[in-house]
Amino acid sequence: MNILLLTKINNLILDSNCKTVEDYTKNHLFFDGINEGFKKLGHKTFLKCEESFFIPEYFYIKFNTFSRAIRSIFKKTRFYIIDRYFFSIKIALFCKRNNINIIFTETNSSISPKIIKKFYKNITITQWYGIFPDMNTKDAIIQTLEYDILWTPGKLKDDIYQKFKLPIQKFKYIGSGVNLNLHRYEYDEDFKYDVVFVGGCGMYHGNRIEILEKVSQKFDSFAFYGYGIENVPDHYLLKKKYKGWINPKELRKLYSSSKIALNLMLDNYERVEFGFNQRLFEIAACRGAMQICRYDNKIKNYFDIGKDLECFDTIDNLIDKINFYLLNKKAKNMLVNNSYLKVKKYSYSEKVKKMMTIMSNESK
Numbered sequence: 050m051n052i053l054l055l056t057k058i059n060n061l062i063l064d065s066n067c068k069t070v071e072d073y074t075k076n077h078l079f080f081d082g083i084n085e086g087f088k089k090l091g092h093k094t095f096l097k098c099e100e101s102f103f104i105p106e107y108f109y110i111k112f113n114t115f116s117r118a119i120r121s122i123f124k125k126t127r128f129y130i131i132d133r134y135f136f137s138i139k140i141a142l143f144c145k146r147n148n149i150n151i152i153f154t155e156t157n158s159s160i161s162p163k164i165i166k167k168f169y170k171n172i173t174i175t176q177w178y179g180i181f182p183d184m185n186t187k188d189a190i191i192q193t194l195e196y197d198i199l200w201t202p203g204k205l206k207d208d209i210y211q212k213f214k215l216p217i218q219k220f221k222y223i224g225s226g227v228n229l230n231l232h233r234y235e236y237d238e239d240f241k242y243d244v245v246f247v248g249g250c251g252m253y254h255g256n257r258i259e260i261l262e263k264v265s266q267k268f269d270s271f272a273f274y275g276y277g278i279e280n281v282p283d284h285y286l287l288k289k290k291y292k293g294w295i296n297p298k299e300l301r302k303l304y305s306s307s308k309i310a311l312n313l314m315l316d317n318y319e320r321v322e323f324g325f326n327q328r329l330f331e332i333a334a335c336r337g338a339m340q341i342c343r344y345d346n347k348i349k350n351y352f353d354i355g356k357d358l359e360c361f362d363t364i365d366n367l368i369d370k371i372n373f374y375l376l377n378k379k380a381k382n383m384l385v386n387n388s389y390l391k392v393k394k395y396s397y398s399e400k401v402k403k404m405m406t407i408m409s410n411e412s413k
Contacts (some may be wrong), residue, residue, distance in 0.1 A: 050092045050150040050151060051092070051093050051147060051148050051149045051151075052092050052093065052094045052095065052150065052152075053094075053151055053152045053153070054080055054084055054094055054096050054154075055097050055099070055140065055154040056155065057154070057156070057159070058085045070215055072347065074348075082226060082228030082396075082397035083153065083177075083397055083401065084096070085228060085397060086396070086397035086398045086399075086402075095149065097140075097143070099159075100120065100136070100157075101132050101136055102138075103122060103123075103132055103375065104116050104119060109228075132159075133160065133161055134142045134161070136159060137161045137165050138164065138168055140160055141165040141166075141167075141168035145164070145169045146257070149169075149172060150172065151173045151408070152174045152175065153175050153177070154174075154175070154177070155179070156176060156177070156179065156189055157192070158186060158192045160193075162174040162195040162197070163195045164409070173408060175196060175197060175198040175404075176193070176199050177201075178199045178220065179201065179202050179318070180202065181207075181210075181315065181320065182209065182210075182213035182215060190213055190214070193215055193219070194216055197411075198219060198228075198411065199216070199219045199220045199221065200221055201223065202224055202326070202327070203225075203322075203324025204220075204222045204323050205320055205321060205322065205325055206320055206321075211270075214321075221407050223404060224323060224324055224325075224326055224395070224400065225324065225326055225330060226395050226397040226400040227330035227331050227397065228397050229396050231297050232300075232304070232330075233305075233334065233336075234337060235302050235307070236305050236306050236337070237302035237306050238306065239302075239304040240302040240303040240305075242271060242306075242308070243270035243271065243307070243309065243375055244268050244270065244271045244308070244309045244311065245272050245273075245274070245303055245311070245373060246272075246273050246274070246310070246311040247273075247274045247295060247300060247303070247310075247328070248313060249275050249276045250276075250277035250278065250280050254277070254313070254316065258281055258366070261273060261287050261311075262281075262285050263287075263367075263368065264311070264368070265285070265286040265287045265290045268371065271290050272292050273287060274292045274294065274300075274303065275294070275295070294315065300331075301335055303338075304332050305335045305336065306311070307335055307383075308338060308339070308340035308346075308374070308375060309339055309341060309371055309374060309375070310331060310340050311342075311367075312328050312342040312343070312345055313342075313343050313347065314326060314342070314345060315377070318347075323350060324347070325345075325347055325348065325350075325351060327358040329342070329348070329352070330392050331349075333352070333392040334392045336386070338385070339374060339381045340357060340358040340359070341359045341360065341367065341371065341377060341382045342358060342359070344362045345360070348360065351391070351395070355367050357384055357388040358384055358388055359374070367412070
């Protein structure tokens with residue numbers, strides 16, 4: 050089959066010196082994994098990194114800052130609706146020329162599946178819905194009604210779908226995965242720390258800043274990579290631990306070379322019935338740092354707590370466990386090796402197989 054991978058624009062990835070759509074995809078952990086998964090199964094993939102009819106992908110990548118400003122203006126006016134209409138026609142015509150069977154995109158309000166199908170009917174349009182509904186725009190939530198299938202890394206409780214009027218019957222649980230070609234062991238002395246955290250410090254991350262500040266105070270060899278540093282108070286030591294954005298190759302080296310990696314989930318994770326974030330599998334695949342997660346009983350569906358990784362329930366408990374495993378290398382390495390042995394079954398190739406099976410059954 051011919052698959053169109055239509056990515057949204059992630060400004061942090063663009064800031065990592067991407068010069069082509071292929072560069073962008075390689076720096077996009079999720080889409081690179083999905084792309085490889087489709088190709089391994091013998092499908093042909095087409096990559097597009099676009100969100101606008103009036104701003105072509107090459108222009109957006111080359112003139113990033115200017116393009117962001119234009120997009121911001123679009124979104125504040127009704128011109129955004131016009132742009133979506135013509136962009137959807139453009140995508141439909143691209144699909145027609147290349148005999149595309151499936152569109153795979155992220156949470157995306159830049160296209161209208163309804164308009165695409167008006168100009169090119171023989172296509173299945175799917176979306177990866179990897180966030181909580183309250184993190185999404187009202188427009189994007191309304192757009193979910195037009196998609197054929199909404200893939201999800203976690204099954205939310207039914208009342209969440211009802212609250213936001215989401216089409217629950219279109220949501221298909223796939224689960225998070227890991228790109229094993231990208232996430233593998235690669236030691237680099239420059240990325241060696243006792244403790245590391247990769248992620249954000251934003252409005253959906255609750256007391257994460259307080260947890261990371263405490264770790265900053267207790268451990269000199271601690272590094273924070275990601276985004277949201279502007280939300281950290283200026284007097285916090287965490288500010289000095291911030292290293293900026295990290296690309297996939299550097300991330301692999303970080304998890305391979307450091308001793309302990311923290312996994313702190315989004316707020317209100319109890320809304321998820323089953324499923325977990327992809328970091329759970331990425332850290333394990335790099336076979337270097339042992340993983341300490343904020344406690345969540347869903348972890349037991351994938352790894353054994355105390356045998357494959359560790360969990361904490363209070364900040365003091367976290368500090369105690371970090372100290373213990375920094376002093377007990379043998380115990381730490383045992384957890385690292387155990388989690389690595391289990392992670393292979395969560396590859397993106399396996400996720401893509403599951404998606405293709407679901408689509409095949411849906412078409413019968």
